[in-house]
Amino acid sequence: MLYSTFSLGRIQLAVPIHTVLEIVRATHFHPVRGAPELIDGLINLRGKVVAVINTGLAMGAARVEVSDESRIYIFKNSKELQEVSDEPVDPDTSPDNLGLHVDAIGPVIDVDKDELQPVPANMAHPFYQHVVRRNDDFIIILKPAKAVALA
Amino acid sequence: MNEPQEIQFNIYHPVITYEHRAAYDLIVSQLQGVFPICNQGKCKALEVTDDPQKQKQINDLMEKVEFFSDSLINITKVFFDQLYRAKETSAQSISQSMAKIKIDMIERNLLERTCDVRWWALEKAFWQCITLSNAATSRKGAKGADASALSSAVEMACTRLEDIRNCYTLYRDLVIVNAQGVVVASSNADRRSQVLGRDVSGEAWFQRAMKTQDGTEYVVQDVSPSCLEDSESLIYATAIRAEGDEHGQAIGAMGVLFDFQGECQIILNDYLPSDASGETLDGWFSFFTNDKDQVICSSDQHFIPFGDFPGLPKSHRSLLKAGESIVSTAIFAGNRSLLVSHKSAGFNEYTGLNWTSHLVLPVSAMFERSLGRNDYGLTPKELMNSRLIPESNRQTYQEIQRNKGDIQLISINGIVLATDLGKSGKSFMPIFDQITETGSSTTGKMELLLSEMSADMLQQNLKALENLSKQAIELIDRNLFERAADVRWWSTDHVFWESLGAQGGRSFDEVNRRLGIINASYTMYRDLVIADANGRIVANSRFENRERLDGMTVSDHGWFRQGMQLTRSIQYGVQDVCKSDLEAVDTSLVYCAAILENGQRVGKPVGVLGILFDWKQQALPILEECLPRMKGSVVLGGAAFYVNRDKVVIASTDEANFPVGQAVALPPENTKLREGQSASGVFSANGRKYIIGSSGSHGYREYKGLGWTAHVVRTID
Numbered sequence: 001m002l003y004s005t006f007s008l009g010r011i012q013l014a015v016p017i018h019t020v021l022e023i024v025r026a027t028h029f030h031p032v033r034g035a036p037e038l039i040d041g042l043i044n045l046r047g048k049v050v051a052v053i054n055t056g057l058a059m060g061a062a063r064v065e066v067s068d069e070s071r072i073y074i075f076k077n078s079k080e081l082q083e084v085s086d087e088p089v090d091p092d093t094s095p096d097n098l099g100l101h102v103d104a105i106g107p108v109i110d111v112d113k114d115e116l117q118p119v120p121a122n123m124a125h126p127f128y129q130h131v132v133r134r135n136d137d138f139i140i141i142l143k144p145a146k147a148v149a150l151a
Numbered sequence: 152m153n154e155p156q157e158i159q160f161n162i163y164h165p166v167i168t169y170e171h172r173a174a175y176d177l178i179v180s181q182l183q184g185v186f187p188i189c190n191q192g193k194c195k196a197l198e199v200t201d202d203p204q205k206q207k208q209i210n211d212l213m214e215k216v217e218f219f220s221d222s223l224i225n226i227t228k229v230f231f232d233q234l235y236r237a238k239e240t241s242a243q244s245i246s247q248s249m250a251k252i253k254i255d256m257i258e259r260n261l262l263e264r265t266c267d268v269r270w271w272a273l274e275k276a277f278w279q280c281i282t283l284s285n286a287a288t289s290r291k292g293a294k295g296a297d298a299s300a301l302s303s304a305v306e307m308a309c310t311r312l313e314d315i316r317n318c319y320t321l322y323r324d325l326v327i328v329n330a331q332g333v334v335v336a337s338s339n340a341d342r343r344s345q346v347l348g349r350d351v352s353g354e355a356w357f358q359r360a361m362k363t364q365d366g367t368e369y370v371v372q373d374v375s376p377s378c379l380e381d382s383e384s385l386i387y388a389t390a391i392r393a394e395g396d397e398h399g400q401a402i403g404a405m406g407v408l409f410d411f412q413g414e415c416q417i418i419l420n421d422y423l424p425s426d427a428s429g430e431t432l433d434g435w436f437s438f439f440t441n442d443k444d445q446v447i448c449s450s451d452q453h454f455i456p457f458g459d460f461p462g463l464p465k466s467h468r469s470l471l472k473a474g475e476s477i478v479s480t481a482i483f484a485g486n487r488s489l490l491v492s493h494k495s496a497g498f499n500e501y502t503g504l505n506w507t508s509h510l511v512l513p514v515s516a517m518f519e520r521s522l523g524r525n526d527y528g529l530t531p532k533e534l535m536n537s538r539l540i541p542e543s544n545r546q547t548y549q550e551i552q553r554n555k556g557d558i559q560l561i562s563i564n565g566i567v568l569a570t571d572l573g574k575s576g577k578s579f580m581p582i583f584d585q586i587t588e589t590g591s592s593t594t595g596k597m598e599l600l601l602s603e604m605s606a607d608m609l610q611q612n613l614k615a616l617e618n619l620s621k622q623a624i625e626l627i628d629r630n631l632f633e634r635a636a637d638v639r640w641w642s643t644d645h646v647f648w649e650s651l652g653a654q655g656g657r658s659f660d661e662v663n664r665r666l667g668i669i670n671a672s673y674t675m676y677r678d679l680v681i682a683d684a685n686g687r688i689v690a691n692s693r694f695e696n697r698e699r700l701d702g703m704t705v706s707d708h709g710w711f712r713q714g715m716q717l718t719r720s721i722q723y724g725v726q727d728v729c730k731s732d733l734e735a736v737d738t739s740l741v742y743c744a745a746i747l748e749n750g751q752r753v754g755k756p757v758g759v760l761g762i763l764f765d766w767k768q769q770a771l772p773i774l775e776e777c778l779p780r781m782k783g784s785v786v787l788g789g790a791a792f793y794v795n796r797d798k799v800v801i802a803s804t805d806e807a808n809f810p811v812g813q814a815v816a817l818p819p820e821n822t823k824l825r826e827g828q829s830a831s832g833v834f835s836a837n838g839r840k841y842i843i844g845s846s847g848s849h850g851y852r853e854y855k856g857l858g859w860t861a862h863v864v865r866t867i868d
Contacts, residue, residue: 002570004563020567023560068552071560084571105559107587108566 001113003132005106005139006071009061012139014132015100017108018084019075026052026070026101040064040101043072050074052099059127069104090143109134116141158228160235166518171231174600178227178593185220185589189213192582199575205568209579212565216586219558223593226554230547230597234604235518237541241608242517243478243489244781245615246510249422250476250493252622253437254508255776256418258495259626260321261371261503263633264409268387269369270672271315272405275645277327278395280308280336281403284329305336312338314752317721318639320852324408326379327391332357334379335403349378351406360388360404366397373504374411374447383447383457385411415439415448421625422618423450424516434486434513442505444468454484463490463509470494470507480514487514520607527609527833529840529867531602537867538787539608539842544601551597558590609842613831616779616844616863621829623777623791623861624846627770632854634675634742634764635723641669641679642744642760643720650690651683651746651757659690666692677763680733681746684757686711696735703732705761710741714759717745720752727857728766728801738801740766770802778804779865788839788866796858798822808837817862821845824860839866 003014004023022045029041029052038057043050052072056064064070076084078093109132116130119140123131130141160167162175196209271277283301290297312325316338324346325338332352337343351357356372363370369389377384386408390401419437426432431450438449438461449455464481467490474496480489491510497503534540535548565583569576641647646665650658666679670692678700679692686706691697705711708731713724726741733739741763745756774791790805794815803809818832827849833842841864848856 002566004566017567018570022567023563025556025560068549069556084573105563108563 001111003109003111003139003141004073005109006073006102007104007106008055008059008064008102011061012106012134012137013102014109014111014139014141015073015075016141019081021074021076021080021097023105024072024074026066026072043099045074045097048097050097050099052101055100055102058100059125064101064103067103071102071105073100073102074098075100092143109139111141158232160232160239162228162231164235166235166514167231168518171234171600174596175227175231178596179224181589181593182220182224182227185586186217188582188585189217192579195578195582199572199578205572208568209565212561212568215561216558219554219561220589223551223554226547226550227593227597230551230600233541233544233547234600237544237604238518238607238611240541241611241615243491245611245618246489246491246512247476247478247493248615248780249618250437250491250508250510252422252618253418253510254439254493254495254506256622256625256629257415257439257506258497258503260414260629261409264387264407265369265371266673267319268389268405268407269366270669271325271407272389272391273366273395273397273668274311275395276304276307276311277336277405278391278393278402280304281327281329281391282393284333284335285331285402288329288331288333308336309338309340309343312336313340314643314720315640318636320636321410321414322407323384323410324379326406326408328357328404328406330361330401330403346379351378354378356386356388356406357404360390360406361401363390363401366392371504373441377408379406380408382412385409412448416450419448419450422621432516434484434488434511434516436484436509436511438509440507440509444507447506461509463492467492467507467509473497473503483511488512489514489517520603529609529833531598531605534605534609534867535601537605538865539612539867540605544604548598548601551594551601555590555594558594559587562587562590612779612865613842613844616842616865617829617831617846618844619777619779619791619863620844620846620861623774623793623863624848624859625851626773626777627793627859627861628848628851628854628856630769630773631725631764631857632851634762635725635854637673638742638744638760638762639721639723641762642746643750645750647681647746647760648748648750648757651681652748662690663692663694663697666690667694675765675769677734677737677739677765679763680705680761682706682711682714682759682761684715689758699735700733705733708732708741708761710743710761711759714743714745714761715756717756718747718753720744720747721853725857727795733761733763737767740764767802771804774802774804774861777861777863779863786865788841789864791861791863794822794860794862801859817843817845821862822860826850826856833867840868841866 002017004017004020005012005014029043031041032039038054040052040054043052054064056062075098077097078089078095081089081093111132115132119128119131127142128140129143132139132141162172192213193210196206200206283304287301308327315325316322326334327336328351329335332350334346334349337346354377356370359370369387372386374383374385386406388404388406391403391405392399393402423431423435423437436451436455438455439447441447444460446455446457446459446461455461464479466477470492473494476493478491483490488511493508495503495506562583569579646661650662662681670676670679678696680688681690682705683689686704688700688703688705691700710724710726724743728738728740731739741761743759743761746758746760747754748757777791778785779789790809792803792809793801795801798814800809800811800813800815803811809815818834820830821832821843824830824847826847829846831844843862843864845860845862848859850856
């Protein structure tokens with residue numbers, strides 16, 4: 001299965017590519033009054049209004065700032081995901097499209113099922129699903145539905 | 152993209168290196184390979200889905216890839232042009248400052264020469280000798296007692312001329328000439344027999360000197376033949392006046408023959424790159440021309456001999472304005488060369504002789520890779536975004552980064568789309584892989600070239616700062632040499648030793664007056680003081696300081712103690728910049744020489760002459776002249792300062808960041824410099840990153856330097 005990798009500070013993370021609707025440059029966010037701090041704001045994606053979560057703040061790390069390299073993952077909503085999936089959709093998946101603002105995206109990687117390892121207990125985190133070893137680095141596979149459910 | 156401009160260095164330009172041409176070919180062919188891939192993608196879109204919206208999405212992505220590839224091809228074309236332009240601009244700017252340094256160096260030296268001759272001509276031994284010689288000539292020869300008086304006056308004049316030459320070693324000879332134009336005394340014992348009796352009445356310098364109005368006037372004869380020497384001479388001259396009175400009648404002349412060739416050789420060969428055996432590299436020349444465009448001195452007598460009209464383009468021969476400069480390329484001595492010419496701007500009140508400094512270097516030298524060390528702890532990105540890199544190159548860098556990001560984004564979104572198409576989308580994957588691969592490989596190559604360029608720019612800038620620091624230390628060394636010469640000569644004045652001598656008797660009023668006259672013709676001293684052998688100030692030049700200084704005990708002052716140890720008239724001492732009771736406010740730099748009993752050349756000190764150099768006023772203009780410049784203006788964050796042996800700043804153009812009186816934390820290799828050694832590097836201070844060029848003092852002629860270092864810096868962030 002294909003995963004799109006991205007970085008958050010010095011940590012490498014990845015999300016399954018089939019859950020992604022599109023990746024866009026981070027430009028301007030429309031502020032949302034009263035929204036939690038971890039929401040960067042709303043963006044307009046071809047008529048769809050999408051709330052964007054600051055991944056850094058959501059994961060308890062440094063805030064992701066808008067830069068030349070920062071990007072927004074727009075995730076498919078539960079209906080869109082159902083249309084392209086052969087398997088049952090994670091019940092946590094949001095009925096709305098949601099965005100994750102990240103520092104920078106990396107390459108797309110192909111990961112075999114048997115490469116997916118459980119997250120070590122001392123690293124456990126509600127958003128982490130698996131760990132994949134690539135060369136000398138670890139890449140953490142996220143449960144995007146979980147992260148997005150935060151919003 | 153930046154303003155479109157004509158490509159000056161297209162990829163077939165002869166200066167473009169083979170490696171760069173190969174990189175260009177590779178980048179362009181890879182990018183051109185993207186178009187058929189995109190076309191293939193458009194065809195596949197029709198095969199893999201019937202959904203017109205999905206087909207459109209795929210086609211849109213393919214078009215975007217084509218657009219960005221096309222844009223990268225265009226960037227590549229201007230990219231190499233910009234790389235070479237940046238190198239060219241920076242090399243030209245460095246060459247221009249080199250040509251300027253050389254002419255400035257000689258001009259400052261010549262200015263000092265004009266002070267010298269005017270002052271020396273007032274010497275008693277000279278006007279006495281001329282008076283006797285003129286009288287003898289009018290009587291058609293001296294006899295008996297007159298003859299012996301004349302002969303001892305000539306001997307005395309020769310001795311005094313020798314004393315001057317011993318202090319000011321940059322003269323080949325000094326002569327005094329009677330009203331008829333006959334040389335009656337000379338300084339150079341080796342050539343005296345040939346020179347005495349020579350008739351210079353037909354030479355312009357003599358005729359013009361005799362017509363000067365008063366003691367403030369002098370004349371200079373540009374480099375030309377004279378019967379006094381075998382080689383061409385640069386002669387400064389002025390009239391010797393009756394009774395040594397500044398306004399008296401001209402009774403003869405004094406001519407001083409500056410060692411122009413020797414001095415110019417040092418200056419011309421300086422800063423030229425040399426091979427392992429110390430020979431100047433082929434194709435590099437440095438020379439001066441006079442106002443008639445004739446060569447007066449050159450770094451290579453074979454290619455550019457004295458008196459020649461070198462094959463310079465017309466634009467280089469018609470510089471009119473003082474300080475004007477021009478750069479062009481032309482064939483010179485068989486090489487395609489960069490020619491730089493800089494017209495003398497004179498110095499202070501000295502207008503100069505309208506000379507022009509020329510520097511010639513092979514065009515290829517401007518584009519050579521610099522092979523210096525590159526481990527300054529700066530990342531390529533930090534360097535690429537620094538101020539050392541021209542704005543246009545920085546914009547290109549950002550544009551490449553942006554295109555790289557866009558292509559990556561398109562690729563990933565393509566993969567998302569292909570994934571959504573399920574099995575049928577699988578055939579798309581290799582296309583997007585290919586696009587990602589091409590995008591990152593080409594932009595990666597361009598980034599590599601840019602970081603190579605930025606490393607070159609760093610090297611060039613470090614070299615330029617090193618040259619500037621070398622200029623700063625040399626100018627101060629040369630300036631201080633003059634001070635060391637001044638103090639030695641003045642200390643031999645008969646008024647001083649007569650009044651301090653055993654018989655004494657003379658009032659110190661005359662000593663005060665004499666010191667006052669000297670100080671009036673030399674603007675760089677705050678005061679001149681004389682202490683007797685007990686360390687008590689007995690005279691000074693400035694009336695306004697007299698009450699404060701008169702009778703002051705200075706026996707514990709460094710300069711006085713040094714002065715009392717000296718027993719020869721050619722020796723001097725110096726007290727490094729420090730606070731002193733002699734000065735009300737400022738710090739002093741005091742030069743000293745012993746006043747020897749009976750005016751002997753070797754003898755017992757009867758007092759000490761101390762001269763208080765106006766250090767700050769002299770050092771600051773030099774430092775300001777040595778600040779790094781781009782297109783004539785000082786670069787932002789540029790600063791220059793001198794540091795003494797104890798690493799304390801003694802003069803600074805930027806008191807906010809490098810204050811005088813405080814130690815500055817410089818890299819050790821920049822302060823532990825041996826005599827005449829230079830170094831460069833990167834350091835952080837005041838929360839900013841600086842690049843720095845430093846040079847250690849190596850003195851000049853008899854002046855040995857005080858272990859100071861000069862530093863020229865600029866910020867890079």
